Amino acid sequence: MDFLTAILNGLSSGGTYAIIAIGYTMVYGIAKMLNFAHGDIIMVGGYAMFTTLLLVNQPIPALAVAIVFCVILGICVERFAYRPLRGSSPLAVLITAIGVSSLLQSLAQIVFGAAPKMPTRLQISGAWTFGELRIAYSTVVTLAVTVVVMSALTVFVKYTKPGRAMVAVSEDRGAAQLMGVNTNAIIAITFAIGSALAAVAAYLMLMKAPSLSNTLGAMPGIKAFTAAVIGGIGSIPGAMLGGILLGVIESVALSIPVLAPFTEAIEFAVLIVILLVKPAGLLGKTRREKV
Amino acid sequence: MKKFLSIVLAVLMVAGCCAALSSCSKDSETIKIGLSGPLTGDAAVYGLGVANAAQMAVDEINEKGGLNGIKLELKAMDDVNDKSKVQNNYAELISWGMQISLGCVTTQPALEFKTLSKEDNVFFMTPSASADAVRAESNGYQMCFADAKQGVAAANYVNTLNLSKIGIFYQSDLDYSTGIRNEFKANLSTGITVVEASFTTQTASNFETQIAQLRECEFIFMPIYYTPAALFMTQAKAETGIKTYYGCDGFDGIESAKGFTISEIPQKITMLTHFNSAATEGAAKTFIDNYTAKYGADTLNQFGASAYDCVYAIFGALKKAVEEGKTVDASTSASDMCEILKAQLNGGYEYTGAVTGTGTVKWTAEGFVNKEALVHVIKEANS
Incomplete structure (x- = not known):
């Protein structure tokens, strides 16, 4: 029964990782860059919610404000930090992303201070009990949100014009541009979607554990990136699968006292094993390089 | 102008000599206890609590006649909870004639103090620096519980x-x-x-x-x-x-x-x-009443209570040493004082009537304190 509880908790944190990982994977697939500031967008979303809660003490408006704020921030970051570097070496873009990440973290610390905030208004506690098994409301909410986001994105990518343009850009940016796709706009939309998902992830995290500091998104960001790589970076279902898998591994490891101190080591070891066995990730496409 | 300046300097020099003389004459009669703690800055509430409570203990002991007529004297230096200030403070305390010390109030400065005091073999008992390493040298003791203990x-x-x-x-x-x-x-x-x-x-x-x-x-x-x-x-x-x-x-x-x-x-x-700041009986209650009457409740905390115990514990150990025939007075060197106190604390000396903990306090040979802990209820269960 303890094991089942651990799995359920894992699904819950895995759902959050999946939503963050989708942001990573979409940006990578379309802009071919690793947006390491993605985790910090989550943190900014958290603070946006915290600030809104001070004004209107309601979680839903707070979430809405956070989504809008993060979308604007994401588009701005893309426009002013990444777009001028398009076409330059991947290393320059990567370093810039890390710079943006530090900038956001430091700004948050200057504005809100280093002591963690506890927006308990966002917390959803309580659970359904079935005999010995308990399913927390927050787990159900997380899984529901993950499934909705996943289906909505699939529909968006497959059946809408901007969605199909996204696929086109990810397949071959040059060719898509020649076919009349506005790649800059598509990349901006991708960042907007990723940032909106980051705000949702912030809500899911604070709903379970209301502790908000300027490093809120740092570790989940890295875990989600790992999840995206495990699932196959660039693949949306892969990000989902990787996120859930990583969440479950983490939760099970934490629930075994002997393994608990080594949780992170185990998670990243899984990444290494998967990369050794399937270098493109679980659902990644292996592309033959032309020589 | 030059003349005026030289007169001023001459006056200052004379004044300085007088001050030195007067302190000298006072020096020869007291046993000197030195202390470094944050008397200003963010952690001032701890340093002031310690300095006030230690002074209170010294005053009480002196009122009752001191150590067979020899009075105690306390000097507290400000380190602002900054370990880089400790070396100066320590040098100044040594030149003042410090024989015994309460070490530092906070952990980082205390670790610095530990190193410095080792060289001169100065006994110290810190009221509140709780890292295990503070008492790593044989001249260091703690009144608070060490972290791991x-x-x-x-x-x-x-x-x-x-x-x-x-x-x-x-x-x-x-x-x-x-x-x-x-x-x-x-x-x-x-x-x-x-x-x-x-x-x-x-x-x-x-x-x-x-x-x-x-x-x-x-x-x-x-x-x-x-x-x-x-x-x-x-x-x-x-x-x-x-x-x-x-x-x-x-x-x-x-x-x-x-x-x-x-x-x-x-x-x-x-x-x-180890201290209940809301105690309603016993030694702790007496301490709280006396402290708040003298210094107010703002700086009343477990640090001060612990410092009060340090002074009394050191005093008790000295008194026992004198009873056993050792000579302890204002001319005893810091190093001799250290050996005398170490022999007492490692030789089964028990300090009774403590404000912190309950009842008796002992020390292990490693300098760890051995006393009963109290349970402080921060919040009762909601019914």
């Missing part, structure tokens, strides 16, 4: 509670936490089943899994700092299986953690301490 005191307490099962929630990548947890487990009665859950700095943002593991433990021991503790408690609000949280000095200040509404937590929250 809190585990022993906590286990002694838990052993008296008649529990069959307890939970431990600790941070596996923090020496403070694992140190207490190891000592705690080593000293716990074998009849008690332990359920353990841990976290690391990286996993300190969500305790769902750990709460699921500890859900059925009525009593949870948490040797961690208050920030993760507050998060755990907030996340576990709905857990009716958990009745009591028990922490160590890391819980100090939890009620004022940002955004944490302690009244929302239904469980009872307790912590290990």
